[in-house]
Amino acid sequence: MASLGALIPQLLVERGVDTVFGIPGVHTVEMYRGMPGSGLTHHTPRHEQGAGFMADGYYRATGKVAACFIITGPGMTNIATAMGQAYGDSIPMLVISSVNAEEHIGKGLGRLHEMQNQQALIDGVSAWSRQVRDGAELATALDDAMDLFATERPRPVHIQIPIDRLSLDAGDVPNPRVRATVKTPEAATFDKALGLLNRSVRPVLVLGGGATRMGAETATALAEALGAPTLTSSNAKGLLTHDHPLNAGGMLFGSGQRELLSKADVVLSLGAEFGDTEWTFYTDEPPQVTGTLIRVDIDPSQLNRNIEPDLAIEADASAFAEALLSAINRPPAPDVDLNACAAAPQKDLAENYTRHLPMIEALWEAYPNAILVGDSAEPSYTATCAGRAPGSRQWFTGSTGFGTLGYALPAAIGAQIARPDAPVIALAGDGGALYTIPELAAAAEAGAPVILLIWNNDGYGEIRSYMQSNQIQTAGVDLSPIDFAALAKGFGAQYAAVTNIASLLAAVDGGRKGSAPTVIEIKEHDWQVD
Numbered sequence: 001m002a003s004l005g006a007l008i009p010q011l012l013v014e015r016g017v018d019t020v021f022g023i024p025g026v027h028t029v030e031m032y033r034g035m036p037g038s039g040l041t042h043h044t045p046r047h048e049q050g051a052g053f054m055a056d057g058y059y060r061a062t063g064k065v066a067a068c069f070i071i072t073g074p075g076m077t078n079i080a081t082a083m084g085q086a087y088g089d090s091i092p093m094l095v096i097s098s099v100n101a102e103e104h105i106g107k108g109l110g111r112l113h114e115m116q117n118q119q120a121l122i123d124g125v126s127a128w129s130r131q132v133r134d135g136a137e138l139a140t141a142l143d144d145a146m147d148l149f150a151t152e153r154p155r156p157v158h159i160q161i162p163i164d165r166l167s168l169d170a171g172d173v174p175n176p177r178v179r180a181t182v183k184t185p186e187a188a189t190f191d192k193a194l195g196l197l198n199r200s201v202r203p204v205l206v207l208g209g210g211a212t213r214m215g216a217e218t219a220t221a222l223a224e225a226l227g228a229p230t231l232t233s234s235n236a237k238g239l240l241t242h243d244h245p246l247n248a249g250g251m252l253f254g255s256g257q258r259e260l261l262s263k264a265d266v267v268l269s270l271g272a273e274f275g276d277t278e279w280t281f282y283t284d285e286p287p288q289v290t291g292t293l294i295r296v297d298i299d300p301s302q303l304n305r306n307i308e309p310d311l312a313i314e315a316d317a318s319a320f321a322e323a324l325l326s327a328i329n330r331p332p333a334p335d336v337d338l339n340a341c342a343a344a345p346q347k348d349l350a351e352n353y354t355r356h357l358p359m360i361e362a363l364w365e366a367y368p369n370a371i372l373v374g375d376s377a378e379p380s381y382t383a384t385c386a387g388r389a390p391g392s393r394q395w396f397t398g399s400t401g402f403g404t405l406g407y408a409l410p411a412a413i414g415a416q417i418a419r420p421d422a423p424v425i426a427l428a429g430d431g432g433a434l435y436t437i438p439e440l441a442a443a444a445e446a447g448a449p450v451i452l453l454i455w456n457n458d459g460y461g462e463i464r465s466y467m468q469s470n471q472i473q474t475a476g477v478d479l480s481p482i483d484f485a486a487l488a489k490g491f492g493a494q495y496a497a498v499t500n501i502a503s504l505l506a507a508v509d510g511g512r513k514g515s516a517p518t519v520i521e522i523k524e525h526d527w528q529v530d
Helices: 004-014 048-062 074-088 118-123 135-151 187-199 209-226 255-263 317-327 339-348 357-366 378-386 408-418 430-436 439-446 461-469 484-490 501-511
Strands: 019-022 041-043 067-070 094-099 128-131 157-162 203-207 230-232 247-250 266-270 292-297 311-314 371-374 395-397 424-429 451-456 494-498 518-523
Touching: 004 135, 019 048, 019 408, 041 439, 048 067, 048 074, 048 408, 048 430, 048 439, 067 074, 074 094, 074 118, 094 118, 118 128, 118 157, 128 135, 135 157, 187 266, 187 292, 187 311, 187 317, 203 209, 203 255, 209 266, 209 317, 230 255, 247 255, 247 339, 255 339, 266 317, 292 317, 339 378, 357 371, 357 378, 357 501, 371 378, 371 408, 378 395, 378 424, 378 451, 378 461, 408 424, 408 430, 408 439, 408 451, 424 430, 430 451, 451 501, 484 494, 484 518, 494 501, 501 518
Parallel strands: 019 041, 019 067, 067 094, 094 157, 128 157, 203 230, 203 266, 230 247, 266 292, 292 311, 371 395, 371 424, 424 451, 451 518, 494 518
Antiparallel strands: none
């Protein structure tokens, strides 16, 4: 029989996992014993936080779950930040770690990587954390994780194995069980929603991150069947193509979008959180719905948060949409003038963000299949609020939800590994880029030609501006200059400095010709809008 550690790769492959991000350590080497010939591909980040962000980007680019192999103690504290971002954005992540031997847990003996309670640390950034001792328990935990990812609000899960158990016989292991089915809407509430939508005159469709699993085809068909202008949150960008006549944009800070929502007689919300970073990025004023609000969410606890619905339906957004498409019977809705929505970015965004719009638009125009990944940085905020992604899974960011600095580069690497055919561009500031810039070495090692686009404003520019606007004497925001060309070379990356859109696109073209990552630096004071 195989040892428990050696069995892990086989059990993962049986459940559809093909990629692992991890850094081997003395407390996880037994988890690698079964790796050769298993069918798993392993990538080594330079920090466990990078492992989590890579798994996050891998999923967002493809909808496929990746695993992370993490050591006891400091490995888990390192990945906790990435798990927090994934938790906030409802991203599935399978974290498998070691933990100290059972006889040593919680004893305070000063063992290597010892923590008082590792599971308690992870509890707040995971759907659940579970300790397993043999193959049967591990198989059950993996099946439970896959069921959660597919049928509940997807969030990270953590499975830990005592190091003394990893080398022991795994024992009898059951076959993977049949996956659970998604939750469908209850008949009575569905019929009520159907009647409201069939009779509506000015419907509006709102798509949040929970709607992404339905895919662009279903989302577009639903919008067209309803004749409904469609608002998408940052996490749902691209479910309707940027040029679709029913695409009303997103981010409810825009006056056009807010007016559209307030004038609707029925608003159908699928998987939308209505949280401040996802929807009202620039104002604390909650969105106003004066008509009937139908709210569909897989998470019952989410149905009444932030904005109260008139009709709450606990169901998978995709299952609800498919049921609605097969039953809807309504006359065509009248055309709605969406010019005010289209004009919202220029009208409502601050000038220091509108200046980034031509760059964002030029990147997607030149590379329609490009995936843009945002950090907490000015160009990312611009794309979050006003960027119009050409398609689904082509935009994601760490600036919403948990709001993690350093997210963009490793998440972009995960996306590039998952989608080698697509240009993948990380948008970061010079401050945030330094959080995770060593992951350029991981990209070079993986042959992933990801592009790190750095907007350099000589420090934490966003915080500097915030301090100044609030009459706070600046401190800690002006950073020493960094030689990003030298850094790029040291990590095996190419480098280019650009000053306008033409030189930016030329640098992206050059970066896509090889297998090495590329750092493109824009110095704010040198940037010229064509």
